[in-house]
């Protein structure tokens with residue numbers, strides 16, 4: 162395998178932006194891919210995957226290269242050399258790659274496989290927390306799965322098309338996909354591609370949404386004509402799915418504390434042909450008070466640590482902090498307590514997170530049920546990245562009895 166100069170320089174610049182300027186990896190990848198319009202699918206794949214791999218394996222590569230966390234250009238090249246050797250690339254005769262100690266890199270890699278925090282490239286605190294919550298054996302399996310590359314999954318917009326027809330249209334645009342058992346509207350890309358450029362995307366025929374995330378809206382058991390409140394709607398990934406399941410009938414109120422996210426949601430509804438969504442910014446307690454006890458269904462897709470989606474956001478390993486996780490657990494408890502009041506008697510609520518930590522999931526639900534005996538649990542579902550290969554998620558379906 163050969164390395165191409167302009168692709169590798171793009172990767173090095175991207176890594177500096179992520180680690181020195183604190184920019185988000187997904188945004189940096191998007192920008193990097195726009196650098197040269199002549200790049201083909203293989204070039205784009207190299208750029209995107211190499212940036213994600215260098216972010217994902219930061220601690221391991223730092224340890225092997227002796228670069229610690231200092232991100233000078235020279236050190237980024239040293240880390241890149243580790244990546245290239247471990248992936249089996251033939252090193253070109255470039256100044257930046259002179260004198261790379263190939264044998265020492267391989268030897269150090271083998272030696273570090275015995276220490277999980279290096280082998281899996283994770284901060285000590287996260288390893289300790291996850292072991293406390295899940296046990297060492299379970300966590301070891303999950304983190305190995307969370308370090309794999311994320312696949313691209315699409316959700317068919319059933320308001321505009323069906324899965325088989327979308328698959329054919331995408332194939333006509335050069336994008337091969339497969340169905341996934343157990344996920345009724347999902348299509349998996351055979352190879353990474355820029356799906357946002359397709360006319361299928363522009364025509365609103367699909368959304369990019371992980372398979373596990375596609376289970377959440379369906380878990381809420383919505384029906385056409387219902388009144389549904391999507392309390393933490395963000396940019397609306399699940400709102401759009403709810404609208405499709407409700408066949409555009411009834412009323413979905415999408416709320417969030419950030420107006421900017423709800424604006425993005427509005428743009429997405431137009432592309433998807435969704436007509437039954439209104440948005441409300443949660444800027445005062447009055448907004449919620451007015452809707453108390455009125456909803457047939459409430460979705461709480463709560464803010465969380467995101468530990469279930471490290472595959473997709475490997476930079477979270479380095480950006481997350483223990484205090485953030487502690488605080489978000491308190492926020493989740495408050496949100497569940499406050500937003501559950503929106504459900505009418507006989508109505509249902511889903512509490513969901515993209516975390517695999519029990520303290521953000523089943524423990525939150527247990528405490529809530531203890532404090533709110535008018536609610537009972539119908540079922541819950543944990544999605545393990547290790548067992549499924551997709552993102553880690555938790556969802557619990559509760560009902561309000563009085």
Ligand SMILES: C[S@@+](CC[C@H](N)C(=O)[O-])C[C@H]1O[C@@H](n2cnc3c(N)ncnc32)[C@H](O)[C@@H]1O
Nearest residue numbers: 392393394395396397398399417418462463464
């Ligand atoms: C997991 S994300 C939601 C993702 C979204 N449902 C989707 O499917 O695309 C959690 C959202 O909760 C919002 N949020 C955080 N604190 C909140 C609060 N107190 N009330 C409502 N929303 C909140 C965040 O802005 C974020 O958009």
